Amino acid sequence: METKNIMIVGVGGQGTLLTSRILGGITLRAGYDVKLSEVHGMAQRGGSVVTFVRYGDKVNEPIVEEGCADVLIAFERLEALRYAHFLKKNGVLIVNDQRIDPMPVVIGAAEYPGGIIEGLEKQYKVLKIDAMAEAMKLGNTRTFNVIVLGMAARHMDFAKEDWIEVIKSTVPPKTVDINTQAFELGYGLAV
Secondary structure: OOOEEEEEEEEOOOOHHHHHHHHHHHHHHOOOEEEEEEEEOOHHHOOEEEEEEEEEOOOOOOOOOOOOEEEEEEOOHHHHHHHHHHEEEEEEEEEEOOOOOOHHHHOOOOOOOOOHHHHHHHHOEEEEEOHHHHHHHHOOHHHHHHHHHHHHHOOOOOOHHHHHHHHHHHOOHHHHHHHHHHHHHHHHHOO
16 A cells, blocks of 8 residues: 555644544554654644654655645644645645634734635645534533544545544543544544
8 A cells, every 4th residue: 555644733732642643543453554753843832733644554754745645634724724735736634623823923923814724725625624613512622633533534544433443442531432422523524
């Protein structure tokens, strides 16, 4: 199998690392060679977090090059804009329609750009969701990342049942039921 490239981008505290562990687990379960790489930019202060997940028969390096990502999962609009150039021509961008102001915006040194998703839709195949609103309906806002992952799962080569088994073995035991519901919700919305 040709190497597949997945990127997860977000802001510190959005569950980017948990999502990458689930992705790593599903690829290992399927028997692929997998490489993960995480980049934290002041993540604990709301900075960017980027995770690369590459899988295939044989993967030599963990970094996804610009223009090579099959799927880009963005947990925040501005992060989607910042990393969209990593998508390959026929790649899919899954965007959580959420705004988290970076420090330059918070202190008034910059403005948060408008029309981000509309601009991205002109160049890329974009699936958007307000995953935070969906997570609120489930009663647990911390599951929004698994909702987004459920949407992204529709664009990867793994069975829904396998995803659920990996989620069950990866998330904290007391959150298995709510995370399974969150995944199912996102998976169903991606149709």
